[in-house]
Amino acid sequence: MATEESAPRPADRKRGPQRGPVRAGERSLAPDLARGAMLLLIVASNTVFHLWAARTGPTGWHPVDGGPLDTAVQFAMITALDLRVFPLFAFMFGYGMMRLHRRQTEAGTDPRTAVALLRRRGLWLLLFGFAHAALLMAGDIVGMYGILCAVLGTLFIRRGDRTLLIAAGTALLLLAGLTALTYLDAAAGAAAGTVPDAPSSAEAYASPETDPIAAALTRLETWAFTVTLGGALFSFSFHAAILLGFWAARRGVLDRPGDHLPLLRRTAAAGIAIGWAGGLPAALFHVGVLDLPAAYAVETGPLFMLQVLTGLPGGLGYAAAITLAAHAMPERIRSGLPVALTAAVGKRSLSCYLAHSVLFAPVLAAWGLGLGAHLGSAAMLLYAVAVWLVTAVGAYLLERAGRRGPAEAALRRLVYGGRTAPAG
Template identity: 60%
Template structure:
């Protein structure tokens, strides 16, 4: 090597490639695979574009006992509970990416630049997904959040990170409870919210017969969620779950669950209990078992605020439960059900490809601008359809796993991020 070659080599920042297969841990991939099932189920409501809606403007209120059971379960277990799970895993993955780079000798600034490129491309992918298929895309939303959070927090000390987690939690409680406190002082808690507002599912344009008009609505919704929703989360403390993912990644909690069993058990039990109890009043009101004013059940009502805040606990509880299962299964003699576990974790390894594949199947088949099949489905039959779509991605991911191939979107994203 000549002197000039050596100098050029020194001027290029050291950078390692993406995570290799042998470096992957079971729990994060298994959690992402299960998360995709929960996401595809929670997204079913806005595809039921011909159904009659309740005060919440989201879940339908018609159907038989099976439909009512599905609606009750969705409100209690899934609605506003899956996205915190996604946020935690997203933050966890960001920090692990940063640590893998720095542990391999990459400078902190160079590692942050990799994260920045990843965030920018996720925004592009998310907005494209929202415009073309599914307005409720969360990839662009978390891409913009990660752009700021990676810059502000990924290089901070653990002590500073804990301080900011506490600050974000206080922000979340303050901004969420403020409308409720004001309404209580005025004696207007029951009228908090607006049941007469436009139903939220209409912003997803699944009932729009014109493909061009639907595209315009989806673009508007996608831009709003990404460029208004993400900054609002920074102001309102919605990034706390993201930072908890940062902290957990520093401790390698999902890679080494056996070292954190007490924490994981407490988190799983308390998080899921708080999350489900927080959603229970809204679920009971939805099925008519609890007499609550319509305004309180609306998207800005007291019951929705309660569901939203407690949903963060549920999301983290779900992650802890999957980590406990992964630890139990890996130490179980014989490891029965290995094919199912490998298949679901294969979905987690290709989570972005599978997430986009859901919309590629759902939207053209169910939307009014497509085949319009959503008009003929109910909450129960839609849930069965959603599970079937998820199983299709499980089969596809398992086939790719056996062939030793990455997901197509992951392959493209890695080339864009690592430039190789």
């Protein structure tokens, strides 16, 4: 495949032993800290899918019942978390893809072989996602990122910076156009008095289902068509985030934050401001302050799409803010337990992401213990934080023992096979 980069050096054309995963001494704190914090935000944002007995609003996401504390939690999550965390995940995923590819080529692997490695990694991630959805979580995003790893890695990982930025901008323009169309559709629906009928997110995720087999089939249907295939094709903000992750990794923005402080500061300030501003109308509608026809607030409506459109700058703002915090952190805080726990999660993000579902679904879903029927938004948020802490302690113990997460170790064996030298 032709590229816009300079031709590889002779050493790059070798097909020697493939480079193994990054060694401990090569790691920068900021990416691990960002991934660890991201997992806390993800587990918090996923709580809505387990409140299966609650009455939800037009979006089908957050409950419209509960006390003042529940309402405050819902307002904060809609403004600051919903559809902001997953673009952050996509950006970090793209950043990691580029780092993996560059480590391979810098070690002498042929660039095409390194791209094939990404495709193989994407295939295994897709299979991981299938198993995750079949057993626990319809909203699994590992499968979608497996597809994007293979497709975007093949198409763009070796392209020049200009192409990456143009492609990311094109994806955002497509998303902006789609958002504009939803305003027209909502106006027509409001004039006709019609509201699209769709199941709540909890129903789509099979949380209220008491039959484990029926629940698994529902989860797989939602995962395959709505989340994985639909997300891979139409989640333009994720496409843009991954491509921007390629661009940022090529410059070492998170690995060498001291070289990029103006960019990081601007991104943090503007990104978070845009992200929160984009989520505010949906939050105000949810708590009854903003009076609009329900057609504007459904999952295919303009308020929701505005959240999606502003989710990318919000996610990038979070990544930049966490990186700035890691760069400015005094050594006594950097070496403290909270940072160690968070970074340990970041190094084992796949294992911790899957472990969250093990601690969520069987406990909360109707086909399990069914405790999700008895919790409100605030109590569920506390449960989510407790789940993250449990996985953080497990990750920290693995870190102390010098061991990878089980999912990372399995993925490494499947992707690299016996061709990689042991990592230090």
